[in-house]
Amino acid sequence: MKIKSRSAREVIMVSLGILVTIAFAAQDRSALKAPNGVAFSEFQGYESWQTVAPSVTDNGIKSILANPVMIQAYKDGIPGNGKPFPDGSKIVKIEWKKKKNDDSPYSVEVPDTLKSVSFIEKDSKRFPDTGGWGYAQFNYDAASATLKPFGDDSSFAMKCYKCHTIVKEKDFIFTAYGPR
Amino acid sequence: MKNHVATLIIVSVLTVAVVITRQKLHAQNTGSRPTDKTGAMIANTTGAGPNKQWYSIFVTNIPPGYRDWRLISVAREEGTLDDIRAILGNDIAVKAYREGTLPFPEGAIIARIAWSYDASEENNKTFGKAQSFVAGAPKNGVQFMVKDSKKYAETGGWGYAHFNDGKPAETSFMQSCFPCHHAIKSRDDVFTRYAP
Secondary structure, eight states: OOOOSHHHHHHHHHHHHHHHHHHHHSOOGGGOBOTTSOBGGGGTTGGGSEEEEEEEETTEEEEEEEOHHHHHHHHTTTTTTSOOOOTTOEEEEEEEEEEEOTTOSSOEEEEEEEEEEEEEEEOTTTOGGGTTEEEEEEEEETTTTEEEEOOSSTTHHHHHHHHHGGGGGGTTOOOOOOOO | OHHHHHHHHHHHHHHHHHHHHHHHHHHHHHHHOOOHHHHHHHHHHSOOSSOOOOOTTSOOSOOTTGGGSEEEEEEEEOTTTOEEEEEEEOHHHHHHHHHTOSSOOTTOEEEEEEEEEEEOHHHHHHHTSSOOEEEEEEEEEEEEEEEOTTTTGGGTTEEEEEEETTEEOOHHHHTTHHHHHGGGGGGTTOOOOOOO
16 A cells, blocks of 8 residues: 555645544543542542532632532531541532623623632541541643642642631531532 | 555554544543432432422422432522522433533423522631632522423423422413523523533
8 A cells, every 4th residue: 555645645644633632632631640649530420429519709610519428428417417527428629710691681600611620538547637538639721621730749738638627627628518 | 665664653543543532532421421320319319299290381390309410500690689509400401411412302300409699707717808608598499491392382392490498489480481591592491501
């Protein structure tokens, strides 16, 4: 088989270029890890977890979702009943920039582009120094459409932990389950 | 001979690229696919009331298990409603959103739940200023859109529902749903876009 014409060869090279771009444009998030070793893949399927509650700040709108173990714990009255969340509990905070919804006849703020995805998981043995919770945050870079782990080294988790200590009596979890 | 080698290399790289792409797409799909089993299981644990009759052109019983449905998006509604809300979907609706299916298939149900928009003292302590707002007490009822093209043919194939403390809203109120939603006909009368 011989590639005879120059144009045929060009077509192949362009196709090749496009395919390689497609292959690598979608970031392989399964390899992502926070500096403390908490991996993105430990939270696979988080988009399908159930909603704990939404929240809003000056420059973002968020939704907090939790895995079935943690949702069940919330429904059982944790942390209000003084009991801690069980090992295996996982919670995610998805934060977006916010924008006005132009379609709506009312003034409504809705998610714009993704800002970050932050996880906390309970494993008392693995994370004894941070209240039994392992922290990880992945910031979204819109230009490259990729997530990047937050933190230069594993000490970032101490920052998370210190701040979450404000709600130590709620087992370090700020967000309450919004009943409906 | 030179050309043969070049061709072989190109074909190999193409194959690898295609395989990687397919695997990635597959991994993403499996990672976010709704699990019917879980959904069904949960639907039974958080029941609404007994099955009342569906009457008139509005939805008059609360779909069971809606609090455990998957997230479509969240929103902060200003003005008189003044709330913070989450829009959830049953498995059919969420699948349609994720796959970009329009119009929504029969059986799709979209739920809107809302809470009062409360400043969080804990969070403000953390940030050192009043800037964080969280979901407070339940507010502004719960709403649903149920897709059934035949039953709700008069209102774009969607049955609308609004419940305050479990009771359906008055007919006059319900009649305002469709005209407003129909302004967004290009998206099958559904305002909310998929966020996660």
